[in-house]
Amino acid sequence: MPDWDDIFAKKGKYFTKPHPDMERLADFFNERGVQRILDLGCGTGRHLIFLLKKGFEVYGLDGSPNGLEIAETWLKEENLSSELTCQKIEEKFPYTDGFFDAVISIQVIHHNLMKDIMVTVKELERILKPEGLIFLTFPLLQNFYNMMDKMEKVETGTYIPLTGKEKGLPHHFFKVAEIKRVFSTFNLSEIYIDETNHRAILGQKRDR
Numbered sequence: 008m009p010d011w012d013d014i015f016a017k018k019g020k021y022f023t024k025p026h027p028d029m030e031r032l033a034d035f036f037n038e039r040g041v042q043r044i045l046d047l048g049c050g051t052g053r054h055l056i057f058l059l060k061k062g063f064e065v066y067g068l069d070g071s072p073n074g075l076e077i078a079e080t081w082l083k084e085e086n087l088s089s090e091l092t093c094q095k096i097e098e099k100f101p102y103t104d105g106f107f108d109a110v111i112s113i114q115v116i117h118h119n120l121m122k123d124i125m126v127t128v129k130e131l132e133r134i135l136k137p138e139g140l141i142f143l144t145f146p147l148l149q150n151f152y153n154m155m156d157k158m159e160k161v162e163t164g165t166y167i168p169l170t171g172k173e174k175g176l177p178h179h180f181f182k183v184a185e186i187k188r189v190f191s192t193f194n195l196s197e198i199y200i201d202e203t204n205h206r207a208i209l210g211q212k213r214d215r
């Protein structure tokens with residue numbers, strides 16, 4: 008994956024402060040007895056650090072070797088540790104069924120074609136405990152209107168930038184109805200636009 012790997016190689020810790028809702032989310036996780044969390048697409052590790060400091064057991068998975076190397080260094084600086092895995096999110100995750108209490112994934116899952124997104128969602132379901140929690144964010148198409156002529160539409164709702172730092176990387180822009188359909192095995196208690204102008208969802212795996 009040259010794109011984000013290149014960005015991290017050039018810019019280092021690209022994101023440093025946690026997502027603005029992470030504090031509230033950590034409180035919510037504590038109320039729900041969450042212990043083990045996966046940060047899917049952890050990048051350079053801002054949420055690994057934040058959630059480890061809150062006392063959770065946190066794992067990270069990302070496809071960028073450079074991102075994970077930066078995350079490892081940052082973890083060492085903070086005297087923290089996490090099991091980090093370098094692999095694509097559209098491949099089977101290296102965790103057993105029901106391993107995690109919660110999964111967070113901030114601006115990651117949309118970076119694929121729909122058929123691959125469905126693989127990721129199935130894997131999310133598999134590695135979560137019954138009633139496991141998800142907090143996910145996705146970009147909004149309206150924030151890309153100024154570059155519509157520089158993106159190629161490759162399927163319904165999915166565009167590939169032809170230029171810029173994310174050139175060649177698919178972006179799927181979920182509509183709310185589609186989110187409800189794709190995450191139909193989760194009870195979605197919140198679907199909203201966050202302070203960073205991304206769509207955020209909070210959900211719980213249905214106990215089947």
Ligand SMILES: C[S@@+](CC[C@H](N)C(=O)[O-])C[C@H]1O[C@@H](n2cnc3c(N)ncnc32)[C@H](O)[C@@H]1O
Nearest residue numbers: 011022048049050070071095096113114115118
């Ligand atoms: C916008 S960054 C967000 C990083 C991190 N979640 C954060 O909030 O700081 C997107 C991340 O998703 C990862 N990523 C994108 N597509 C991926 C894929 N198909 N498999 C694995 N990782 C992927 C990138 O390497 C990058 O770390």
